[in-house]
Amino acid sequence: MAHRYTSDLTWADVTPRSVYMNRRQLMAGGAALLGAGMIGGRARAQDALEPNTFEEITTYNNFYEFGTGKSDPAQNAHTLTTAPWQIVIDGLVDNPGTYSFEQVVEGMTIEERIYRFRCVEAWSMVIPWNGFELADLLQRVGVQEGARYVAFETAMRPDEMPGLRVPVLDWPYREGLRLDEAMHPLTLLATGLYGEPMPNQNGAPIRLVVPWKYGFKSIKSIVRITLTAEEPVATWNATQPSEYGFYSNVNPNVDHPRWSQSSERRIGGGLFAARQPTLMFNGYENEVASLYEGMDLSEFF
Amino acid sequence: MSDLVLQRVNSGLRRVPPLLLYMGGVAWGGWLFWLAATGGLGVEPIEALEHRYGEVALQLIVLGLAVTPMRQWLGLNLMPFRRAIGVLAFGFVAAHFLVWAVLDVQSVSAIWADIVKRPYVTVGMAGLLLLIPLAATSNNWSVRKLGGMRWRQLHKLVYPAAVLGAVHFVWLAKGFQIEPLVYLFLIAGLVALRVAPRRRRVGA
Numbered sequence: 001m002a003h004r005y006t007s008d009l010t011w012a013d014v015t016p017r018s019v020y021m022n023r024r025q026l027m028a029g030g031a032a033l034l035g036a037g038m039i040g041g042r043a044r045a046q047d048a049l050e051p052n053t054f055e056e057i058t059t060y061n062n063f064y065e066f067g068t069g070k071s072d073p074a075q076n077a078h079t080l081t082t083a084p085w086q087i088v089i090d091g092l093v094d095n096p097g098t099y100s101f102e103q104v105v106e107g108m109t110i111e112e113r114i115y116r117f118r119c120v121e122a123w124s125m126v127i128p129w130n131g132f133e134l135a136d137l138l139q140r141v142g143v144q145e146g147a148r149y150v151a152f153e154t155a156m157r158p159d160e161m162p163g164l165r166v167p168v169l170d171w172p173y174r175e176g177l178r179l180d181e182a183m184h185p186l187t188l189l190a191t192g193l194y195g196e197p198m199p200n201q202n203g204a205p206i207r208l209v210v211p212w213k214y215g216f217k218s219i220k221s222i223v224r225i226t227l228t229a230e231e232p233v234a235t236w237n238a239t240q241p242s243e244y245g246f247y248s249n250v251n252p253n254v255d256h257p258r259w260s261q262s263s264e265r266r267i268g269g270g271l272f273a274a275r276q277p278t279l280m281f282n283g284y285e286n287e288v289a290s291l292y293e294g295m296d297l298s299e300f301f
Numbered sequence: 302m303s304d305l306v307l308q309r310v311n312s313g314l315r316r317v318p319p320l321l322l323y324m325g326g327v328a329w330g331g332w333l334f335w336l337a338a339t340g341g342l343g344v345e346p347i348e349a350l351e352h353r354y355g356e357v358a359l360q361l362i363v364l365g366l367a368v369t370p371m372r373q374w375l376g377l378n379l380m381p382f383r384r385a386i387g388v389l390a391f392g393f394v395a396a397h398f399l400v401w402a403v404l405d406v407q408s409v410s411a412i413w414a415d416i417v418k419r420p421y422v423t424v425g426m427a428g429l430l431l432l433i434p435l436a437a438t439s440n441n442w443s444v445r446k447l448g449g450m451r452w453r454q455l456h457k458l459v460y461p462a463a464v465l466g467a468v469h470f471v472w473l474a475k476g477f478q479i480e481p482l483v484y485l486f487l488i489a490g491l492v493a494l495r496v497a498p499r500r501r502r503v504g505a
Binding site: 013055056059060064068070071121123126166167168169238257258259260263265267268270271272274275 | 317337340343344345346347348349350353404405406411414415418420421461472473475476477479497
């Protein structure tokens with residue numbers, strides 16, 4: 001069921017394509033927007049939530065399969081073959097099988113969702129994704145009784161992913177969600193951004209987007225989705241359990257052991273950008289807080 | 302390298318005034334800042350500049366530690382530049398710290414909290430503090446005032462400072478990464494060379 005979530009950000013907030021390629025014009029546009037808001041007489045929350053430019057979103061990435069530097073994915077990910085693309089859907093589902101990307105997307109309503117994106121490294125962006133709700137796919141394949149989690153896996157192709165040569169992580173990259181998180185209307189399988197097919201460095205052709213969790217939960221270039229009864233392995237959690245929890249909900253009150261999570265830096269502000277406070281559940285508290293009722297979020301971080 | 306070539310290189314190097322090195326270092330630091338301010342270091346210039354300054358500092362520290370071994374084993378004499386290398390290393394560490402404190406963390410209480418609470422910051426800070434007396438005494442007047450012996454003793458602080466710098470880099474990396482380990486390996490090796498009792502004494 002599509003359209004269950006409506007962003008407070010609209011396409012009116014997105015910089016037009018002709019402008020977003022040009023930084024200077026974009027900044028002028030932002031100033032104009034700000035000016036219009038002030039004429040309106042009251043500050044609007046989304047003034048601060050103008051989406052990042054296409055350039056920012058596609059040149060500053062964590063995708064360790066293509067290198068650990070932020071610009072490595074943009075440089076190296078062009079080698080990834082994204083068509084044909086197959087996704088194995090298995091585990092506790094009624095219709096397990098190997099689905100082509102086209103089969104997965106067929107019949108899905110591709111929506112535009114402008115979400116905040118908060119990395120565990122304390123930087124953030126606002127990204128206009130295109131995608132469909134994961135819940136729609138799960139409903140189509142039929143979730144069986146007893147399934148409580150969803151596991152995801154990223155492609156592992158040493159020929160196409162130079163980063164795999166270094167054992168930075170225990171490849172392939174894996175992530176997981178609790179079933180209710182996976183079924184939440186905010187949870188997206190994204191196939192594009194800014195109306196363009198998903199760029200390789202952003203997780204082409206299809207990736208998860210869970211906007212209230214740290215970015216590493218939003219696994220890229222998915223080749224496997226498995227419904228399980230037990231909590232699945234999540235790569236960062238397995239690598240360093242004291243630093244990266246299974247839940248990894250954005251939470252300004254629970255610090256990463258090596259750095260504070262109370263504030264973040266919006267990418268795109270330049271060398272003298274001020275930090276801004278990080279919001280509980282990355283600003284989606286109204287939508288998702290009920291999922292974690294009664295849980296101690298400093299224990300289940 | 303044949304002796305003749307080495308002689309030529311060494312005598313050529315003797316004609317290069319260390320001032321040139323200072324100027325080059327300052328220009329490099331300024332150039333990186335300019336790049337960061339004008340988008341040349343990517344869309345997240347604060348982190349990029351912080352990392353670049355830290356990286357240059359580590360490279361200069363490695364070079365500084367390598368001056369004596371290079372003279373002993375390769376016959377290459379960079380001794381006239383060692384002070385400039387050290388002072389510039391301190392300059393880049395200080396710039397790295399300032400970018401972190403002023404542009405990145407942005408608040409005095411948060412700076413203090415990070416230094417106290419986060420071991421990799423604590424370690425980096427300790428390394429910086431150890432370098433301050435070395436930078437302050439990197440002048441002829443201080444060498445005379447302290448006397449060669451005490452001055453040399455004091456400047457052995459560069460060994461722990463270098464190791465702390467390398468540990469700082471390894472500690473802040475996410476996952477298993479090669480680059481910080483390369484610095485740790487290089488610095489640990491060079492410090493071991495310097496600290497280990499020397500069997501043979503080479504002139505001067």
